[in-house]
Amino acid sequence: EIVLTQSPATLSLSPGERATLSCRASESVAGSLAWYQQKPGQAPRVLISASSRRAAGIPPRFSGSGSGTDFTLTISSLEPEDSAVYFCQQRGGRPLFTFGQGTKLEIK
Amino acid sequence: QVHLVQSGAEMKKPGAPVKISCKASGYSFSNFPIHWVRQAPGEKFEWLGWINGGIGDVKYSEKFQGRVTITRDTGATTVYMDLTGLTSEDTAVYYCARQGSGGVFDSWGQGTLVTVSS
Numbered sequence: 001e002i003v004l005t006q007s008p009a010t011l012s013l014s015p016g017e018r019a020t021l022s023c024r025a026s027e028s029v030a031g032s033l034a035w036y037q038q039k040p041g042q043a044p045r046v047l048i049s050a051s052s053r054r055a056a057g058i059p060p061r062f063s064g065s066g067s068g069t070d071f072t073l074t075i076s077s078l079e080p081e082d083s084a085v086y087f088c089q090q091r092g093g094r095p096l097f098t099f100g101q102g103t104k105l106e107i108k
Numbered sequence: 109q110v111h112l113v114q115s116g117a118e119m120k121k122p123g124a125p126v127k128i129s130c131k132a133s134g135y136s137f138s139n140f141p142i143h144w145v146r147q148a149p150g151e152k153f154e155w156l157g158w159i160n161g162g163i164g165d166v167k168y169s170e171k172f173q174g175r176v177t178i179t180r181d182t183g184a185t186t187v188y189m190d191l192t193g194l195t196s197e198d199t200a201v202y203y204c205a206r207q208g209s210g211g212v213f214d215s216w217g218q219g220t221l222v223t224v225s226s
Contacts, residue, residue, distance in 0.1 A: 034212045043203060043216035050210050087153065091211045095169040097143070097155035 002026055002093045004100035006086075012106040019075040021103045023088035028068045032091040035064055035073045038102075039084045047086075048073065075105075083107040110134040112142075112204050112217035119223050125192040128220045130204030137185040138162035141207040144178060144189045148200040158207065159187055194224045 003026040013019055023033065033051045036044040046055045048064035051071060061076045075082055087102040115129040130142060143158040157168035159178045166178050177190040187204060201219040208214030 032211060034210075036213075043218055044213070045216075046208075046212045046214050049212040053210060055212070055214065089153070089212070095155050095171065096158075096167065097145070099145075099153040099155075101152045 001095065002029060002090055002098050004088050004090060004098055006088060006100035006103050008103060009101075010104045010106065012108060013078055014108045015078050015080055017078050019073075019078055019082070019105060021073040021075075021086055021105070023066075023071045023073070023100050025069045025071070025090060027093075029090040029092060033064075033066065033071045034089045034091075035062075036087050036089065037082075037084045038087065044087070078105075078107055080107050110206065110215040112206060112215055114202075114204060114217040114220045117221040117223070119225070120194050122195055122224055122226055124194050124224075125190060126194060126198075126222050127188055127190045128202055128204075128222070130187045130189070130217050132161075132185045132187065132206070135206075137182060142178075142180070142187040143205045143207055143213060144176075144202060145205060145213075146200040146202045148197070151200075154200075156189065156191075156202075161187075191222075194222075196224050198222065199224045 005024045007022045035048040038044040052064045063074045065072050085102045085104050088100040111133045113131045118126050138161045141158045144156040145153050147153050156172050159166045180187045203219050204217040205213035206215040
């Protein structure tokens, strides 16, 4: 199983600051890495696919980067509505999909 | 507009089965796979399996092989997930999700809480 480890577990930042979230894989995921945002009581929403491709309707302040085993989600200038849990997901291997445990982002 | 609407919360006793439905609308049902994932309290999401909306072939996570069955009714554009032999460890919110381009889950159902308790 490809294990995804996210850090930090919790991040507390102010509006306008930059957030950097990390997702590390136990083995190479060949770029098939996605990021999701989940707010309390809601289903997740895809932000980024294929490591760096922004999904339709996602603001440009969200960007993804990385390859192999190390991936990053960056939110360039935080808005209050960005408060959520962010998790990464990879496709490939067995099981076919695995997920990170999430980073909780709090906006002060 | 893509919509996935799941059936309501379930309360089950240990050993019982559960069946959850996922009604799809707003897109061509046969063209996109539907996946089932779950999130237990305080845990990571877990992938259970998927079904191809067109030809209906399925693939399951080895962890759930033998306990999970995913089926679909193309006329009703609905996907079903059966999970048998429930234990307290199966208490979770279960989601269906559509796989879009790039292999990501681009639309999700609202989630169905399954609680297993004696």
